[in-house]
Amino acid sequence: MTTRPDTTPAADPDSRIDADVAVVGGGAAGLSAATFVARYGLETTVFDGGKAAITQCAHVENYLGFPAGIAPDRLLELGRTQVETEGGQVVDERVTAVRPADSDGSEPDAFVVETTSGELIADRVVVAAAYDGEVLDPLADAVADTHADAEASDDADWSPPEPFVPTDGGRTEVPGLYVAGWMSDETVHQVAVSVGHGAQVGLALARDDMSERYWPAVGERYVDWVVHDGRYGGDGWDAHVDEWFEREMLPADGDLDQSLVERAREDLKAEFLGRCVTPEECSRRDRRGQRRLLDALDDDVIGAYVAETDIDPTEPTGGRSEESTAGPAGARPEGDR
Numbered sequence: 001m002t003t004r005p006d007t008t009p010a011a012d013p014d015s016r017i018d019a020d021v022a023v024v025g026g027g028a029a030g031l032s033a034a035t036f037v038a039r040y041g042l043e044t045t046v047f048d049g050g051k052a053a054i055t056q057c058a059h060v061e062n063y064l065g066f067p068a069g070i071a072p073d074r075l076l077e078l079g080r081t082q083v084e085t086e087g088g089q090v091v092d093e094r095v096t097a098v099r100p101a102d103s104d105g106s107e108p109d110a111f112v113v114e115t116t117s118g119e120l121i122a123d124r125v126v127v128a129a130a131y132d133g134e135v136l137d138p139l140a141d142a143v144a145d146t147h148a149d150a151e152a153s154d155d156a157d158w159s160p161p162e163p164f165v166p167t168d169g170g171r172t173e174v175p176g177l178y179v180a181g182w183m184s185d186e187t188v189h190q191v192a193v194s195v196g197h198g199a200q201v202g203l204a205l206a207r208d209d210m211s212e213r214y215w216p217a218v219g220e221r222y223v224d225w226v227v228h229d230g231r232y233g234g235d236g237w238d239a240h241v242d243e244w245f246e247r248e249m250l251p252a253d254g255d256l257d258q259s260l261v262e263r264a265r266e267d268l269k270a271e272f273l274g275r276c277v278t279p280e281e282c283s284r285r286d287r288r289g290q291r292r293l294l295d296a297l298d299d300d301v302i303g304a305y306v307a308e309t310d311i312d313p314t315e316p317t318g319g320r321s322e323e324s325t326a327g328p329a330g331a332r333p334e335g336d337r
Helices: 028-040 072-085 130-143 191-213 237-249 258-274 279-295 299-309
Strands: 019-024 044-047 089-091 095-100 111-115 118-127 177-179
Touching (some): 019 111, 028 044, 028 191, 044 072, 095 130
Parallel strands (some): 019 044, 019 118, 118 177
Antiparallel strands (some): 095 111, 111 118
16 A cells, blocks of 8 residues: 555446546646646546647747757647556547536535536546636636636737636635646746646645545645655664654644554555665666657657667667767757758
């Protein structure tokens, strides 16, 4: 066991929930949020039938990790692949409305996501669709939404309305409803910022889920990373964690069920230990990651690169010759100019 969910509402055959998390919008923020919640262990569905704000950009030139930039469509393709790799699904359907699953609309414990082809009931919803702000109309009063329709425009004088949906780490006034990216008043219209905000929202949602299953102090400790083998564990580690747990995790009033306390203690230990990755596994993941990037590249670009850099495909590391790597710092192969 770890602190991640071993069962969820969507996995319960007797539950009305179709998806633990529905993400409205398959742009940069939506895919980023979906990656985090899918990795956390929630059944996640991304609705990608609307218009992503990133498509207004001709070429993304300031996203860390792409020194010569990347085409928006290619970046989104990589994002969709990442969501699916983590167990989420991306569907090509446009959402028309998000409304409470209960008729009175107060404190909804689930949401109906209406699409062009049907409905889905989700336990939680992340809306990341700046150009489809009307999907929140059924909840407009509850979220204090002053976000007018942000339609794409060729008018050079057009600018988005302010403010957008008020949020706190992506959380809205409606429990279980989150807003990510440009729709939120916490961010600005930049791809890298939207990706970061999507990650923050996904993390907030995961922490909220953990807080409900344990208590808030435990939920706020959730992060999504792995560490080098040996970072956790070893002599005295259990005692050290016990001391930290008693000092940092338990509320001052001590008003918690003891069986829940012990379960949280052991689950946290298992979570820490589960983050440790051996050097061999690090190498395997690095190589797998490089190959997944290659899947998104055009074959002619890969072929030209191999020819220009004199790569020996039989070498595990690519086998570049000294001549192929020599040259002034920042120089690019001829074919990339």
